[in-house]
Amino acid sequence: MPDLAILSQVILSGIFIGFIYALVSVGLTVIYGVMDIVNFAHGEFLMLSMYVVFWLYALFRIDPIFGLPVSVLVLFVVGVLTHKLIVRPVLDAPMSAQIFVTCGLLVYLQGVAQFLWSPSYRLIQEPLLSGRLQVAGLNVSLAQGVAAIGALLTTAFVYWFIEKTETGRALQAVAEDRQAASLMGINSDRMFALAWGIGAACVGVAGALLANYYYIFPTVGTVFALIAFVAVALGGFGSVPGALVAGIIIGLVEVLSGFFIAPAYKEVTVFALYLVVVLVRPQGLLGEW
Amino acid sequence: MKRKIVLLLLTLLAALLVACVQEEPEEPAAPAEEPTEAPEVDEEEPAEEEGEAEEEAPAEEETETEGEAPETVRIGVVYPLTGALAATGVASQDAFLLAAEIVNNEYPDLNLPMAAEAGITCLDNAQVELVFADHQMSPEIGASETERLITEENVVAILGAYASAVSNTASQAAERLGIPFVNAQSTSPALHQRGFQWYFRTTPHDAIFSELMFQFLADLRDQGTEINTVATIYENTLFGSDSSETQNQFAEQYGFEVVANIAYPSGTADMTSEVQQLIAADPDVVLPTSYVADAILMMRTFEAQNYSPEAILAQGVGFTEGSFLETVGATGNYIISREVFALDLQENKPIIGEVNTMFSEMYDRDLEGATARSFTALLVLADAINRACSTEPEAIRQALLETDIPSEQIIMPWEGVRFDPETGQNVLGTGIMVQALDGQYQTVWPFELATQELVWPYPAWDER
Numbered sequence: 001m002p003d004l005a006i007l008s009q010v011i012l013s014g015i016f017i018g019f020i021y022a023l024v025s026v027g028l029t030v031i032y033g034v035m036d037i038v039n040f041a042h043g044e045f046l047m048l049s050m051y052v053v054f055w056l057y058a059l060f061r062i063d064p065i066f067g068l069p070v071s072v073l074v075l076f077v078v079g080v081l082t083h084k085l086i087v088r089p090v091l092d093a094p095m096s097a098q099i100f101v102t103c104g105l106l107v108y109l110q111g112v113a114q115f116l117w118s119p120s121y122r123l124i125q126e127p128l129l130s131g132r133l134q135v136a137g138l139n140v141s142l143a144q145g146v147a148a149i150g151a152l153l154t155t156a157f158v159y160w161f162i163e164k165t166e167t168g169r170a171l172q173a174v175a176e177d178r179q180a181a182s183l184m185g186i187n188s189d190r191m192f193a194l195a196w197g198i199g200a201a202c203v204g205v206a207g208a209l210l211a212n213y214y215y216i217f218p219t220v221g222t223v224f225a226l227i228a229f230v231a232v233a234l235g236g237f238g239s240v241p242g243a244l245v246a247g248i249i250i251g252l253v254e255v256l257s258g259f260f261i262a263p264a265y266k267e268v269t270v271f272a273l274y275l276v277v278v279l280v281r282p283q284g285l286l287g288e289w
Numbered sequence: 290m291k292r293k294i295v296l297l298l299l300t301l302l303a304a305l306l307v308a309c310v311q312e313e314p315e316e317p318a319a320p321a322e323e324p325t326e327a328p329e330v331d332e333e334e335p336a337e338e339e340g341e342a343e344e345e346a347p348a349e350e351e352t353e354t355e356g357e358a359p360e361t362v363r364i365g366v367v368y369p370l371t372g373a374l375a376a377t378g379v380a381s382q383d384a385f386l387l388a389a390e391i392v393n394n395e396y397p398d399l400n401l402p403m404a405a406e407a408g409i410t411c412l413d414n415a416q417v418e419l420v421f422a423d424h425q426m427s428p429e430i431g432a433s434e435t436e437r438l439i440t441e442e443n444v445v446a447i448l449g450a451y452a453s454a455v456s457n458t459a460s461q462a463a464e465r466l467g468i469p470f471v472n473a474q475s476t477s478p479a480l481h482q483r484g485f486q487w488y489f490r491t492t493p494h495d496a497i498f499s500e501l502m503f504q505f506l507a508d509l510r511d512q513g514t515e516i517n518t519v520a521t522i523y524e525n526t527l528f529g530s531d532s533s534e535t536q537n538q539f540a541e542q543y544g545f546e547v548v549a550n551i552a553y554p555s556g557t558a559d560m561t562s563e564v565q566q567l568i569a570a571d572p573d574v575v576l577p578t579s580y581v582a583d584a585i586l587m588m589r590t591f592e593a594q595n596y597s598p599e600a601i602l603a604q605g606v607g608f609t610e611g612s613f614l615e616t617v618g619a620t621g622n623y624i625i626s627r628e629v630f631a632l633d634l635q636e637n638k639p640i641i642g643e644v645n646t647m648f649s650e651m652y653d654r655d656l657e658g659a660t661a662r663s664f665t666a667l668l669v670l671a672d673a674i675n676r677a678c679s680t681e682p683e684a685i686r687q688a689l690l691e692t693d694i695p696s697e698q699i700i701m702p703w704e705g706v707r708f709d710p711e712t713g714q715n716v717l718g719t720g721i722m723v724q725a726l727d728g729q730y731q732t733v734w735p736f737e738l739a740t741q742e743l744v745w746p747y748p749a750w751d752e753r
Contacts (some may be wrong), residue, residue, distance in 0.1 A: 013562075120612050120615045132592075139595045215586065219372065224558060255561050256562070263560075263562050266554070266562065
């Protein structure tokens with residue numbers, strides 16, 4: 001049995017990274033929940049937001065913490081534009097077109113990023129949030145701690161927005177029945193655009209928070225997107241609390257299996273868990289259908 | 290229904306993406322497992338293809354090489370030009386281009402093979418033309434691109450492929466088609482032990498490097514530094530697992546105890562569990578074998594977890610790649626790595642400085658291990674083609690076997706280039722140990738080549 005301190009450190013790290021996974025997944029699940037379209041380019045949105053804060057830092061010395069609102073704004077616009085320019089034209093097209101259009105966007109964004117910003121690994125070397133705290137004998141990297149808390153708060157905010165505000169309820173109405181919602185005077189196209197905006201803005205936050213300690217690279221999105229897909233399926237398509245729970249579960253399963261079994265098997269464990277959920281409970285842990 | 294289809298597609302895509310993120314499938318494990326697990330995979334009919342190819346290839350080449358000396362000699366270069374290793378691949382591309390420039394033009398002042406006169410002198414000053422192909426870090430694409438270069442682009446030899454897992458499959462294709470394959474960087478020791486006729490490796494492999502690392506540790510121990518335990522942490526494809534395996538052998542041979550062997554998936558999102566396993570094992574020296582993204586994440590995690598062993602002694606690659614130290618900044622200081630090359634070697638070998646000046650003027654960056662070896666590999670190959678005085682593959686192969694380039698004529702710290710006739714491995718390759726000091730890797734071992742004094746132990750994070 002390992003040291004209690006090491007075990008708690010492992011669990012803490014699992015929860016921290018789990019919050020980040022959750023926030024990335026929440027963005028994905030909001031888009032899916034409202035539109036029934038999976039955004040395969042979600043990881044690339046994350047990559048874009050990391051580059052936004054990176055360039056703000058590299059060119060204007062704006063720390064990621066202050067770059068965050070810019071990133072959110074930029075990504076919101078990117079999300080809305082994706083809907084208007086790419087997704088809306090294929091809304092009535094066969095489903096395969098809807099799937100491949102975002103796959104195409106994925107490849108395109110990776111290519112553009114590599115072309116414009118070169119395939120060099122970037123790192124924000126001296127963010128304001130650097131160093132570490134000792135909390136009850138545990139090492140907490142300031143950047144990771146803030147990222148985890150920020151991710152949790154953002155997730156909570158999205159949940160509140162969707163559940164408690166009028167616009168949020170309109171989003172839900174459109175998700176449930178597009179035509180009925182239209183009859184009630186809800187502009188469904190605007191709601192779709194909003195869902196894309198919110199979904200992308202979520203990774204706008206996640207990317208800006210991650211950029212404090214994570215490397216930035218044209219294909220960095222795939223690392224997180226894959227896990228986000230799993231989290232969305234695990235938590236239930238379209239469910240924000242589901243994505244949060246699933247994110248934390250995946251984070252914990254990953255670090256614990258990595259620590260107790262072997263790091264080489266941590267992805268195996270995560271995907272095995274995913275397969276079990278898909279087989280036993282295809283609607284996901286908190287899914288409703 | 291629709292949702293179920295989406296779910297199914299999503300699962301499929303996820304599986305696909307996993308394959309992409311993992312980059313290389315586990316080559317060494319596959320041959321042993323395949324027959325028992327998936328006999329139906331045999332449908333690919335490799336045997337037939339082989340026969341056909343063997344018949345075809347020589348015929349094609351004969352028609353091509355008969356008659357006048359060609360105006361250009363085409364050499365295929367299969368490298369990762371996009372994807373996770375694109376930075377390294379593109380840098381190597383530059384180095385190959387500089388080497389081709391030196392071969393194709395007159396540089397009488399450079400004491401390098403093929404520099405003095407223009408082109409391949411024996412073939413009426415034929416120009417070397419490089420045909421680049423991108424293998425995207427995929428062993429499958431590496432093999433198919435190699436085939437394409439040989440059968441469609443008519444290259445006389447292949448330079449490839451950086452990553453060991455890709456060199457493995459790409460050199461199989463070259464072997465099958467009977468074209469020399471010169472490997473500049475792949476360091477998996479298994480590669481030269483396959484009994485191939487057409488495989489040549491200029492770089493020392495990981496077994497040589499690993500032994501050097503332990504010789505270095507043993508040297509320090511003899512001087513009174515207390516070093517007892519080591520732990521390996523490595524990416525779990527061919528490159529990492531071979532490296533860890535040989536390190537384990539040498540650890541035993543040199544009398545160090547291995548307290549942990551930690552394999553991790555390359556391109557992982559989080560390294561906490563890996564680092565926590567290290568902390569729990571508490572070795573004196575950590576021996577990482579990683580590509581650059583994981584190396585960055587590992588160092589950031591060490592810092593976040595306040596972990597500082599006595600030393601971090603890396604198996605090069607991710608830790609020594611051009612962009613690594615620049616990217617991680619102060620976090621990278623005091624890492625020790627085995628290295629094939631360091632710019633400060635120019636103090637003892639001025640030719641390195643001369644080539645580096647040209648390289649940095651043309652491409653705005655300095656030479657490092659990967660680029661210096663790419664540069665060297667092309668010169669070695671051009672030298673062989675010149676001595677073969679032919680573009681016929683067998684003649685080039687024979688000439689490669691007779692290669693004997695002295696230490697003064699290469700920009701590496703090696704004692705020269707001479708291939709073992711059985712394995713195609715350069716038997717004169719060797720390496721150095723470098724330490725990151727003020728954002729620069731400086732030679733610290735062998736002590737007679739050192740330009741800086743070694744900092745040992747690795748300073749704690751709070752005391753910097």
